[in-house]
Amino acid sequence: MTCPPGCCPHAIAWRVMFWIGILPALLIVYIRNKVDEPEIYLRRKQGAPLAGIFSSGYLRTTLLASLLALGASKSVNWTGL
Numbered sequence: 444m445t446c447p448p449g450c451c452p453h454a455i456a457w458r459v460m461f462w463i464g465i466l467p468a469l470l471i472v473y474i475r476n477k478v479d480e481p482e483i484y485l486r487r488k489q490g491a492p493l494a495g496i497f498s499s500g501y502l503r504t505t506l507l508a509s510l511l512a513l514g515a516s517k518s519v520n521w522t523g524l
Contacts, residue, residue, distance in 0.1 A: 451459050480488075496505045 450456075495501065
């Protein structure tokens with residue numbers, strides 16, 4: 444999307460588009476502050492702390508997934524993709 448021709452000088456056209464692009468982000472911030480979380484989500488959130496992924500039942504899976512993510516990120520950095 445570009446500014447219509449003659450709408451604004453080329454020197455400030457990018458600024459106009461930047462501020463137009465910020466409008467959806469401001470809408471999201473407003474919605475997130477006004478909409479309450481569902482009751483079922485709040486109940487579930489209270490019962491499952493993040494530290495639970497390091498419990499004995501999930502420790503192996505957590506470590507393997509972490510190593511996989513680390514390897515994937517490093518392969519992208521090393522190959523220059």
